[in-house]
Amino acid sequence: MKVYRSYEDLPKIRLPLGQEVFISDSTIRDGSQMPGIVMKKKHKIQIYEYLHKIGIEKLETFVYNERDREAVREMLDRGYEFPEVTGWARANPKDIDFVLGMDGIKETGILMSVSDSHVIDKMGLTGRDEAERKYTDALQYAVDHGLRTRAHIEDMTRADNEGFVFPLVEKLLEIDPDCTIRLCDTLGYGLPFPDVDEPYGIPYIVRRLKNTGARNIETHIHDDFGMSIACSIAGYWYGANWSSLTFLGVGERAGNAELEKVAVFLIQRVEGFQKYNLQSVTEFAGFMEKEIGIRVPRNKSVVGKNIFAHESGIHTAGIIKNPFTYEPYPPELVGGKRQLLIGDSSGLEVIRFKVEETLNELMNIAIKVDKSDLRIKAIQAEIQKLYNQEKRVSSISDEELKKYVEKYFMLQPIIDEHSADEINQLENDKGENNPG
Template sequence: MKAYRSYEDLPRIKLPLGQEVFISDSTIRDGSQMPGIVMKKKHKIQIFEYLNRIGIEKLETFVYNERDREAVREMLDRGYEFPEVTGWARANPRDIDFVLDMDGIKETGILMSVSDSHVIDKMGLKSREEAEKKYTEALQYAVDHGLRTRAHIEDMTRADNEGFVFPLVEKLLEIDPDCTIRLCDTLGYGMPFPEVDEPYGIPYIVKRLREIGTKNIETHVHDDYGMSVACSLAGYWYGANWSSLTFLGVGERAGNAELEKVALFLITRVEGFQKYDLRSITEFAEFMEKEIGIRVPRNKSVVGKNIFAHESGIHTAGVIKNPFTYEPYPPEIVGGKRLLMIGDSSGLEVIRFKVEEALNELMHVGIKLDKNDPRIKAIQTDIQKLYNEEKRVSAISDEELKKYVEKYFMLQPIIEPIGEEHSAEEPNLDKNAG
């Protein structure tokens, strides 16, 4: 009989093909294109530092202007093994020269748009054949000048893959057999289901890329339909060895697949996968919110302030007895902190727990109380009265709870003898308090 009562009891999954998988971060490149966001040099350097702490293998960056190049020079000067700083270019020699001018960059991505909308309408090319010539010549130029390459196959999930894209990829691999082919789901049309044919099926496209001899396959999925993380994981499942992600999913429109979600899934759910250290990512999210202006919803998975916050009676009681009951992973994995809160749905168990904490802090004594202690019940009654009369619209803060503890546990012996059990002044706990 199987019993799942701890994180260690839960089985981990295995990638069917058993390949080693990696992450390439695009927070500084794609993320900086998010409307309303301006990343200064110091921001890019700090993001680089966080990625180094996590252990992300690569990041990509623009090198077109001097402020970008200054940031890249400083990253390179730090001499870190990870993340490797890579470049990005459009499919022309002049762009690639910008990358070549950055001493220390050994790899570049090259943008290759493949949908007819992009080729004809956006780029103004006359035909797919003209696009193919442009892309193969650009890749050849990069290889001839000693760069490792990534081909960013833009808008692949709205392209004629069998008729145009896969033959193009075969020609690219003839030029550079080790070229990483980036499957770009540019508008989030991709689906993670194996039964879905091209152009939408991420599993289908990955399998076809493997069949034509692609050694290195990378997904780059936008989140317009909210499927980016699922599609990125499906890419790994069917044979991709890289995924291009951004922290918090920043990027154009709805953004990209979130690095923190994919990395957490890998280290907590996949067998034998422990190479990323996520203890700094809650701090990383706070940095992005404070310094760059990315609003992090309270209920955002992995790094939201509510991820380890518990208020309802059933949940808090369960977590107090065994955190595994209502927490999918321990807070310390992501640098988070458990927060037990008292609100309108809280029961006696969490009040008892919080009162014990308050007594320890106020009186420096370790004490165990019964949740049916009349003083605990009196505190619950007072708190529920606030919500019943709709005087309160927020949780009770720790400081406010201390006032109740002082009243019922420290002042009570003084006021009871004069028959004024509730004569002590009520704590100021209206909706504006705290």
């Protein structure tokens, strides 16, 4: 019989192909293109520091202007092994020269748009043949000048992959067999299902890229249809060894697949995967919110303020007895903190627990209180009265609870018979709405 009562009891999954997988961060490059966001040099340096703490393998950055180059120089001067700072260029020698001008950068991505809309309408090229010559010439130029390469195959999920893209990839790999082929799902059209063929099927595309001889395959998935995380993980599942992500999913339009979500999935769910340290990601999210202006929803996975907050009677009772009951991973894994809140759906158990905490703090001794104690019921009755009369739309703060504890446990330690009748009446009125 299988018993799952702790995180250790839960089985972990295995990537079917068993390959080592990595993360390349694009927060400073793609994320900086998010409308309304301006990343100063100090912001980029701090983001680099957080990525270093986590252990992310690579980041990519622009090097077109002096403020970008100043930030890159400072990153390189820190001498960290991870993340490796890599460049980004359009498919022309002048752009690649910017990367070559940055002493210390050994790898660059090269943008290669492949959908007909991008090739003809956006770039103004005559067609696919001209695009192919442009992209292979650019890659050859980078290789000839000693750079490692990534081919950013833009808009692959809206392109003729069999007729144009896969033959192009074969030519790119003839120039650089170690080139990382970045599968760019530019508008989030990709699907993670194995029976979906091109242009939408991420598993199909990854398998076909492997069949072309690609040794390094990377996904770069935008979130326009909300599928970016599923498609990024599907990429790993079917053989990709890299995923290009951004912290908090920042980026153009709906943004990108979130680094913190993919990383916590790998650590918590995949067997033998422990190489990232996520203890700073909650702090990282606070930095992005305060310094750069990225609003973090309270219920956002991994780093939202409500991820380890519990209010309802059933949930708080379960958490108090065994946090595994209602928390998918321990708060400390991501630098979070558990919060037990008292609100309109709270039961006696969480009030008892919070009262005990408050008494221990006030009196500096360990005190146990039973949830059937009339004083606990009196506090609950007063709190519920606020919500019943719609005088309250927020949770009860610790400071407010302290006043209730002082009133009932210090100033009024005995509940008289009249008060007990009132409490019982309020409980009858309340019914069974707040179990626990």
